[in-house]
Amino acid sequence: MIRFAGDSGDGMQLTGDRFTSETAVFGNDLATLPDFPAEIRAPAGSLPGVSGFQVHFADHDILTPGDQPNVLVAMNPAALKVNIGDLAKGGTLIVNTDAFNDRNLQKAGYGSNPLEDGSLADFHVHEVALSSMTIEALKGIDLITSREAERSKNFFALGLMSWLYQRPVEGTLAFVEKKFAKRPEIAEANAKAFKAGWNYGETSEDFAVSYEIAPAKLEPGTYRQISGNTALTYGLIAASKLSGLPLFLGAYPITPASEVLEQLAYLKHFGVRTFQAEDEIAASGAALGAAFGGALGVTTSAGPGIVLKSETVGLAVTLELPLIVVDIQRAGPSTGMPTKPEQADLLMVMFGRNSESPVPVVAASTPAGCFHAAIEAVRIAIKYRTPVFLLSDAYLANGSEPWLIPEVGALADISTEFATEPNDGETFLPYRRDAETLARPWAIPGTPGLEHRIGGLEKEDETGNVSYDPENHDLMVRLRAAKVAGIAADIPELEVDDPDGAETLVLGWGSTYGAIGAAARRVRATGRNVATAHLNHLNPFPRNTGEVVRAYDKVLIPEINLGQLRMLVRAEFLVDAVGYNKVRGRPFRAAELEDAITALVDS
Amino acid sequence: MIRFAGDSGDGMQLTGDRFTSETAVFGNDLATLPDFPAEIRAPAGSLPGVSGFQVHFADHDILTPGDQPNVLVAMNPAALKVNIGDLAKGGTLIVNTDAFNDRNLQKAGYGSNPLEDGSLADFHVHEVALSSMTIEALKGIDLITSREAERSKNFFALGLMSWLYQRPVEGTLAFVEKKFAKRPEIAEANAKAFKAGWNYGETSEDFAVSYEIAPAKLEPGTYRQISGNTALTYGLIAASKLSGLPLFLGAYPITPASEVLEQLAYLKHFGVRTFQAEDEIAASGAALGAAFGGALGVTTSAGPGIVLKSETVGLAVTLELPLIVVDIQRAGPSTGMPTKPEQADLLMVMFGRNSESPVPVVAASTPAGCFHAAIEAVRIAIKYRTPVFLLSDAYLANGSEPWLIPEVGALADISTEFATEPNDGETFLPYRRDAETLARPWAIPGTPGLEHRIGGLEKEDETGNVSYDPENHDLMVRLRAAKVAGIAADIPELEVDDPDGAETLVLGWGSTYGAIGAAARRVRATGRNVATAHLNHLNPFPRNTGEVVRAYDKVLIPEINLGQLRMLVRAEFLVDAVGYNKVRGRPFRAAELEDAITALVDS
Amino acid sequence: MSGNGNGLVQLTAKDFKSDQEVRWCPGCGDYAILNVIQVFMPELGLSRERIVFVSGIGCAARFPYYMQTYGMHSIHGRAPAIATGLAVSRPDLSVWVVTGDGDALSIGGNHLIHSLRRNVNLKILLFNNKIYGLTKGQYSPTSELGKVTKSTPLGSLDHPFNPLSIAIGAEASFVARAIDTDKKGLTEVLGAAARHRGSAFVEILQNCNIYNDGAFDFVREEKGNRIYLQHAEPIRFGAEGEKGVVQEADGSARVVEAAAVDETTLLVHDAGQREPSLAFALSRITFETDGAVPLGVFRSVERPVYDDLMSEQLDAARETSGEGDLAALLHSGDTWTVA
Amino acid sequence: MSGNGNGLVQLTAKDFKSDQEVRWCPGCGDYAILNVIQVFMPELGLSRERIVFVSGIGCAARFPYYMQTYGMHSIHGRAPAIATGLAVSRPDLSVWVVTGDGDALSIGGNHLIHSLRRNVNLKILLFNNKIYGLTKGQYSPTSELGKVTKSTPLGSLDHPFNPLSIAIGAEASFVARAIDTDKKGLTEVLGAAARHRGSAFVEILQNCNIYNDGAFDFVREEKGNRIYLQHAEPIRFGAEGEKGVVQEADGSARVVEAAAVDETTLLVHDAGQREPSLAFALSRITFETDGAVPLGVFRSVERPVYDDLMSEQLDAARETSGEGDLAALLHSGDTWTVA
């Protein structure tokens, strides 16, 4: 497990990405955790300006990007300061000595030089003059200033790490050539720096050994590496194809959701319309308007923007039109910590609207899982004519993992039929429901003879006319609730992983999937029994959820919030579920969950 | 129990109001339920245009406006059609025969004239030519057209009813004179019509008896009649006085909350600033800005507007500034039924914000109770430096009851102190907390030496500086939660009314108070035992709530929603509380609750 | 209605009446507008299913219920946003927005100005009664300063918007004004709006006889105060055409006695002028400043339409990259195969 | 800083620097603005505690953290609303809003235009970099049509707002423009804004060297393209004053070669003119249309200030009804006594 850390300007994300790609192509299983700082470029060399990228890879399947890196590459004192606390004792530390000058040390708040004051005694420290060696290596290249040359030092570091783990290099060399095609001298410089780094590893006596981590045994098929936001984007595109509905995205930029807008904007040849609205209200409104017209209306945001969509979602509930609302959760409340993950928007999406306003909720559990979660959200929205919340978070969004690319032909059809004919003799009743799904007909403008009006006032059953009738209102409130509750019959049962008949169940949802799995593995390795189950549907719950949670003496629900799923489970099933809750704006560590589970199992 | 019903233009609300006043002054206890239709004036004579006003009065204390009126005054066929279903069998029906012409019958959807077809056989029907007798009675007055004269028919009806129940008439006569001072001929007409109605009662053989309902035995003191919205307005004014903070109201008109804005706008001599904003977002933002400056910031709305305030409330949570958010609930979802009551915004105010964003919630239970609820909400907001939700609903807002006017001197001081000095040597730490309340100092602009910046990003403990530190975030999330949870120590315990040691508890909140009380009385009258308790604080719950609900075998929670308090209670206390839920946009009937309670007690 | 099966239809006003009972207050100006629009609709030459009315909340916003077309009565202020999504994704539809002065200029101000600058193909009809009707009589952003209403018993404190000025400031490509009861004027403006490709903003002066009766009597009743703007004609008005409009040195447009000035100095109206400055100046002629009110089309210029640009971008992308291939997308970037 | 205990203070720029490390990208135009404002602040003649900076979200919006005054970094787009509540309830404070082009004109457009029409006593500084900086480079409502950004890889489709046109359309009483690096020009505009009672809207052209570098080079670097508007002076500019501005017959204002026209036909700038039409016309002079950009105060007129009117209303109410008496209020209307 490796972490690259440096200044925002040092290209750490790119370096991490390339290392990940090499590793993926090599065949290791892996998981990554990029960790870029705030949203503006802090001054070079400062603590808030530190950017990091962690890669966990192994010859077996991997569930999390790992708790503590074994290797840390620190490009400057600030990067060292911010990350050293996480490095495992006895771990390997590679530092760019060129950056350890007085100014940088002071910016990082070091009183003395840690390379000299003995404070790093617990680690294997490799002092490498990354900057000067890079400059030296690139001397031959014309058109490159020494400042530009120095910028290639991340490729030097990448080369060194690639050597250390014996990664295949072709991919990176091809990437560099393509990426910098417009400036061939930069391409040459980066390639040269990369090779110089590799060679340095091979020749320097400082690095005695290189490690070989054999490829993991994965299911056969074609793989790619994928991040949550990309998987989500592709999932939406796939859902558009599978449903036959053109995709309309209404969005307003916000971290960490902007990327979905940005990626979809590249995919116009899929018939995608991306509308960067004036705000989140307009973004969701436009998506709903498009849905009225028969499009697949989608709106994406993070918590601070989702609150602004509540009013529109409420309207969609009563209009009974499909609408996909993607919430890529981040740490709050209010603006909070925009780049950091959290899972604390669950109760908001469940209840954050006036009156009884039920909305199905689907959550992704892994970066690649965002693909299927998106298709599932769309399937439900279309079939049941309802807004659906799709939850991801900043960790899934930016994290990545290898993904067995699905066969397009094997993906299930999720198409629907628009109404084309009156459904009551000569008359069209826009709120007459399908007996099984309770969905109402979707009659889109342009359909002759089905002209009708819908709105936010309470509607009479069947006709959809405005009605203030008390009993009708009660009926409609219950119909809307029953429609959503009924989806339970149409989603998979909750799967339990319980190899040894445990008494303790760990129930999770969302991005804690990997950490819970890894922790359970460790707990089982100590001879203890523990069961795990993970919810991908939060509303309604899978139909056997009550059965599952009641089957265990102890139920632990770890969440990166103060206990939101726990509350829902306790209320619905009256089981005394306990929580493990840390709200730190970062994923759980397997180790802490291991401790929590062990404690409960032993209790 | 009397219901006046007629066309929106018939002045039924005024008539009801006057009858209520007479009744209050006479000394009966009473409760009222106005029921006006949609928000626009529907065509005269149509069913949606019907407006009603119900008054329940008696010689003992009264808890609800009653289920079924004993007397119905129907000014036209539409009013008859809409209301006759509610009239108790054997009840008295007074109809304005002049309005029962073909056109009106047809508009009301009557195939045949109900006065002639025998369909009213179950009732004591009094056919009164209200319109023509009124016109006749006013013949002497100059300047009055016969159309104008006809408009006074509601006063004729009022006079008749006043005779029937022997109400004191001076108040109404004085009222008419004052109200129509600018048009003395109208004043004269109404007064004449009123007297004519009284005289008609006395002389007509149709009305054999008049009823006397003796004054109720109420606590000694000075009383007035008060509606929920007026009580709320006065409560806010009182809180401003008691806290010494000038009131700033940011509001955007919406039914049924507009009235609070409108009433406060009249009270500028109390130093009240009312700001009609461009929308609800700005309304809440301005209130928060005013709070930053040291004002008592208040914002009022109903559900569809409250959703728009969520973002600002989230900011207030993290800024830790006082802010009062009044939600006068109405039937939803979305626009719903704007004039109808519901209690379905509870979960929204609890959870409708991104991330962990705890906000105290106070709810009023009776119209007059809005006064103290408002003061309590302000007390908590100021003392704990937190936004507070105050819940009322359309039923409390418009309903009224007699109110023992409190002694101003007896109201508790709720003032606070602004920070004036650094709190850490020379330094001011805006997030250093009071050890007991966990409140932070409120240092308002204009205070020399305490200049500081606050914002929506996560803050470092004590200093309030922007912080992305993981452990700090967890700490702050918990501190904000602990602060709100800690309020439990500072609010009254939940009181239980359990005269006979029951096994069944009925737990309520909000405007169901009256109906639950009346139902429990009836149940007890049948010899059954039942306990009741009513929550005025929904977050946090009173500290003994768990104890109370666990002490009973059966817990029934009646709510005009699908079970929102029930969910909270089940989750927190793991008791198998059951619900009685009808979402009809109107208050519960005591009778239906009686049945529900009886069934549970007997089960 | 009589269709001929070829999509060609010959409709009448009656075909556009829905089965819902109209529920405005008797005497409300909204009736007159509904009537004119129903009579006008056949002029669009579109079958009913291709027409959509989207509204927000307010008295005006009940409008869609009464039209036998597709319709949505949405949420307060958001109609322009919702209609944008519909129009942009369905260029085959004729999308109309009906809104009130509160709906459009108070809570919905932002959506309005953004739809105007984008030039989305929407026809936006703002029924301006200078009051909040539905919520029973609070002042609105077009109410005059000092207005005594339910929420301002001592008089309102905020300077009103001039709806046309704000629209022009927001880059609107089409801006017009008409009066509820002026059938001819309103019909003409509706026709011009419908013909305009892009967003068309129409202010309709509407009498709310319950909460703000007579607000526009000076021009609704007194025809002499109507300044009908006619493209390419000198601006003259008054019972005998005795008044006219000139441009002053300070850039403003002002009403003058026509007799007092040289005929050639009268402004010749040019709705098609790209520069919005003169249209802006005309928007500043009000009853308060000049005792008269310009009506008709102030500005109507062509500029790229958002929906068209969007469609073109999709077409271009398909031309360049071919119709999107899902399998190829999923396989883009580095892949590797495990056997 | 040196106070003398009488509330009179003699402050310097240093007194306005907070202890927070400034965290914009190196080279960002925001530094220059911060610097000018800190130097300017003492001119206000107010002690620091009477000054409040309120911002929304964005790079620009981090501004308050760096000022040793009271400050609030609030939520995206809402600063004008929040500041309105503060200014209206605390007329003793000097309230400044710092906002970006996205913050003010995208999500916050409605609050901006309403605060301008109300004429709340706020100084609104819009740092216009024609891009969303904080969220890393999406186009903004002031970005030019066809702009290629992260969210518009094929070019943006929406026509931009002209911030000054929309402000003038929204009845702004004070409208001005300056450049981040133009110390003198910016300082003058800040001074005029501070002196203006009511809302003052100032667009500051700001370079985002990371996501939109050089967006304003044509006027930031090329001083010859700056048209400094000076009250009561003919509008001339250029290295040698060789160019000028005239008003055309179509109501627009246009740049001309000064030599080519009669000196007297040059427009004489009058910022105090009540009629906004000419200020509007000047706002339409842009680099795209005329190759030059007007700077300075476009418009500065007195009109009733919302906060003042509110205070007066309170005073009047107290005068008429006496200071509110709670007991009397509770006892208003019909009461009765039970013994």
Ligand SMILES: Cc1ncc(C[n+]2csc(CCOP(=O)(O)OP(=O)(O)O)c2C)c(N)n1
């Ligand atoms: C979010 C929200 N806020 C407030 C309201 C209440 N409301 C409904 S219509 C309206 C204003 C109506 O005024 P206008 O748009 O001028 O329409 P009119 O009734 O005058 O035709 C208001 C404030 C609402 N329905 N939703």
Ligand SMILES: Cc1ncc(C[n+]2csc(CCOP(=O)(O)OP(=O)(O)O)c2C)c(N)n1
């Ligand atoms: C409700 C909400 N939506 C979106 C965002 C994300 N966001 C933060 S700043 C910003 C735009 C910044 O642009 P601008 O106002 O021009 O400021 P700049 O960064 O360019 O100075 C956006 C979209 C947010 N913080 N809150």
Ligand code: SF4
């Ligand atoms: S309140 Fe006014 S605008 Fe509304 S329907 Fe009645 S008259 Fe028309």
Ligand code: SF4
């Ligand atoms: S992103 Fe642009 S606006 Fe933001 S700090 Fe960097 S240079 Fe300045």
Ligand SMILES: [Mg+2]
């Ligand atoms: Mg209106």
Ligand SMILES: [Mg+2]
């Ligand atoms: Mg910007």
